[in-house]
Amino acid sequence: MGRSLSEAANYVLQQFVSYGVSIPNSSRIKDTYRAICNDDGSTRGFISEKDVNFNEAREAMRDFSQLEFFFEQIANEPHKASYHSILKTIVNDSVLPQDDKTYSRGRNTQAEVFAFAVCKNAGMQPTFEEPDVICEINEVRYAIAVKRIKGLSQFVKRIREGANQIQKRGLTGFLCIDITMATNPENYSLGMNGQEDALRHWWEKYMGKTVAQYYPKICYAVRAKGVRGIFLHQHYLVRFGKDYCARSMTFGVPTTQKPEEEKEWATIYKAFKKGLPNLVDS
Numbered sequence: 001m002g003r004s005l006s007e008a009a010n011y012v013l014q015q016f017v018s019y020g021v022s023i024p025n026s027s028r029i030k031d032t033y034r035a036i037c038n039d040d041g042s043t044r045g046f047i048s049e050k051d052v053n054f055n056e057a058r059e060a061m062r063d064f065s066q067l068e069f070f071f072e073q074i075a076n077e078p079h080k081a082s083y084h085s086i087l088k089t090i091v092n093d094s095v096l097p098q099d100d101k102t103y104s105r106g107r108n109t110q111a112e113v114f115a116f117a118v119c120k121n122a123g124m125q126p127t128f129e130e131p132d133v134i135c136e137i138n139e140v141r142y143a144i145a146v147k148r149i150k151g152l153s154q155f156v157k158r159i160r161e162g163a164n165q166i167q168k169r170g171l172t173g174f175l176c177i178d179i180t181m182a183t184n185p186e187n188y189s190l191g192m193n194g195q196e197d198a199l200r201h202w203w204e205k206y207m208g209k210t211v212a213q214y215y216p217k218i219c220y221a222v223r224a225k226g227v228r229g230i231f232l233h234q235h236y237l238v239r240f241g242k243d244y245c246a247r248s249m250t251f252g253v254p255t256t257q258k259p260e261e262e263k264e265w266a267t268i269y270k271a272f273k274k275g276l277p278n279l280v281d282s
Contacts, residue, residue, distance in 0.1 A: 001068055001277065005061060006043035008068045009033050015071040019080050019087050027091040028106065032060035056095050058189070061246040062235050063110070069277050070113045073120035086113065086128065097180075098187040101150065111148040114233070115176040119144070122275030131165035131173075137271045143173030143226075150181040155214055159230065160221040167225040174268055175222075175230040183210070189239045199238060199247065207232065207251040215253075222255045228265040229254045231272065250276055 003011060013033060016023055023029050035056035036044055047057045067090070074083065090113070092106035100107070112132050119126035124135040126144075133144040145162030149155060159175060166173040181187070183206075192198050211218075211232075218230070230253040238247045252269050256262045 008064045012067045021087045028095045029091045031095045065246045070117040073117040111178040112146045118275040143169045143171040146176045148178040156217045163222040163225040172226045178233045189237045191239045
């Protein structure tokens, strides 16, 4: 990573092509690309809030940073064909996530590849298998169920669904849940008067309060299903003064009942944390 936004956008489009995936002009990926790049691939430069494509350009920051991260993790793999169907699915959905209140298979899949990329970056040897991803830590295989929820009213229900998937797979595991739209359904930018420390403080306080509210129900939903914990992901578009940027944040929630399970969660948490391209984790 470390590319400019337009460089990341061009890199992502080139990677889609290299994996044999054509991107329709009507797709969300092309729409966000056109919002920040000219036809020749050059940057459109500064895009003000008055620009007709401002919302699309803002969304490009989130999508291209996540996809850039994923493509970098699989860049040296020889079997490109195995990713074709996954990448083909990602290009779907509306340009703005708040316009997809129900069906959103493209961004749901993008949440899966983000979890996969974290595991890959951490050296956890992930593969795309049921329930969503299988990884390895200290020669032990773990199942990962990935969920992307759009309302906190569905929070515990979706956790239960993921726990059932892990139990069905017959492996110990954990959940990765993207709660971005659940906590920000209108997709507003998060305005911060301060800098990164202010964002960290806000995130830790907000997530601590949210998790405390649901924690007893969470533990009941995953009880005896082999779930050692949950990683909550939130990908915000943040405004520091006049500057916008994308920030990913992760919060770890243990769901263990026994000392040996707590030790196993600590091992999982430490391993997964190494792969995070995140600003804040807790």
